[in-house]
Amino acid sequence: xxxxxxxxxxxxxxxxxxxxxxxxxxxxxxxxxxxxxxxxxxxxxxxxxxxxxxxxxxxxxxxxxxxxxxxxxxxxxxxxxxxxxxxxxxxxxxxxxxxxxxxxxxxxxxxxxxxxxxxxxxxxxxxxxxxxxxxxxxxxxxxxxxxxxxxxxxxxxxxxxxxxxxxxxxxxxxxxxxxxxxxxxxxxxxxxxxxxxxxxxxxxxxxxxxxxxxxxxxxxxxxxxxxxxxxxx
Ligand code: SAH
Numbered sequence: 001x002x003x004x005x006x007x008x009x010x011x012x013x014x015x016x017x018x019x020x021x022x023x024x025x026x027x028x029x030x031x032x033x034x035x036x037x038x039x040x041x042x043x044x045x046x047x048x049x050x051x052x053x054x055x056x057x058x059x060x061x062x063x064x065x066x067x068x069x070x071x072x073x074x075x076x077x078x079x080x081x082x083x084x085x086x087x088x089x090x091x092x093x094x095x096x097x098x099x100x101x102x103x104x105x106x107x108x109x110x111x112x113x114x115x116x117x118x119x120x121x122x123x124x125x126x127x128x129x130x131x132x133x134x135x136x137x138x139x140x141x142x143x144x145x146x147x148x149x150x151x152x153x154x155x156x157x158x159x160x161x162x163x164x165x166x167x168x169x170x171x172x173x174x175x176x177x178x179x180x181x182x183x184x185x186x187x188x189x190x191x192x193x194x195x196x197x198x199x200x201x202x203x204x205x206x207x208x209x210x211x212x213x214x215x216x217x218x219x220x221x222x223x224x225x226x227x228x229x230x231x232x233x
Contacts (some may be wrong), residue, residue, distance in 0.1 A: 019066075022087070026055070029095035040098060043115035047179040048098060050122045050172070051091075057130050061140045068138065072146035074207050079144055082196040089189035094176065097185025106183040118178030125171035131157045132165035140165075144204055152212045154219050160228035162219070163201070167226040169193065201225065 033040070033048060040048070075083075097103040133140060135156035139147065157164040173193040180186030208216045223229055 019062075026091055026095065029092070029099045032099035033095055036099060039101070041115075041181070043118060043179040043181065044098060046115075046119045046122060047094065047176060050126060050175075051094070053126055054129055054172070057126075057133055061133050061136075062142075064138055065141055068141070068145075068147040070141075070145045071148055071150075072207060072211065074144040074203055078199050079203070082192070082199050083143060085192040086189070086196055089192040090173070090176070093188060094180055094185045097180065097182050103182055103184050106185075108181055108183065110178060110181055114178050115181075118175040121171050121175040121178075125168050125175065128157060128164055128168035128171070132168060136165065144200065144207055146207060146211050150211060152208070152215060152219065158223075160223055161226055162205070162223050163225050166197065166201075170197075170226065 030048075030052070093103075135158055136153055139150055139153060141147070161167060170193065173189050176189050177187040205216075205220065209220075212219075
């Protein structure tokens with residue numbers, strides 16, 4: 001058994017008033033952005049619509065997550081920093097950019113075909129985001145945590161890749177600079193998610209290995225991280 005099994009059960013992170021405050025902030029900014037509809041370019045509308053859909057897909061999972069009891073919490077300082085950076089660059093800054101005129105000094109303009117690529121990417125992105133949440137079910141968490149009764153999911157979109165949700169987030173992150181066309185509100189998310197990817201993936205896989213042992217090793221041997229494995233190991 002893992003050495004973590006004896007750890008004391010804990011409350012999940014991001015519960016209580018900080019989570020409510022964060023949601024109030026996001027809803028307020030989203031409402032202000034919608035109010036400035038005349039100043040918003042079509043690619044920015046696509047981003048905004050996808051953002052609302054992703055938030056709605058995630059909301060029920062966030063609600064059930066708060067009822068989890070955590071047995072292994074690996075949210076160390078670097079993890080909390082990259083999570084905060086993602087929250088800032090994927091949610092607060094883009095909404096602030098759309099809701100106010102203050103970041104427009106950092107605008108750039110792309111041709112329509114580039115904006116269209118960003119829009120088209122939303123289709124596989126939203127599908128994968130939806131399916132990965134559905135398949136992961138109660139095992140989803142915003143940070144690195146194992147809950148009581150955690151099960152290893154190896155079916156659905158997890159059958160051939162280990163990180164379908166991060167694959168969906170990669171698509172969203174790469175589309176954001178194409179759609180928003182602003183260095184601060186749009187493009188900053190790319191280095192933020194790259195940092196999260198580099199910092200989180202080894203820790204997440206080590207945590208899963210500590211929890212599920214050989215079963216996870218076997219699963220890792222037949223899957224890829226975001227692209228299916230082409231050759232059997
Ligand atoms: N990396 C996955 C999951 C992201 S959510 C993806 O990109 O799809 C992060 C949480 O999911 C982690 O804290 C871990 O507890 C859990 N997790 C990751 N892979 C899992 C799996 N195959 N089965 C069950 N839980 C998993």
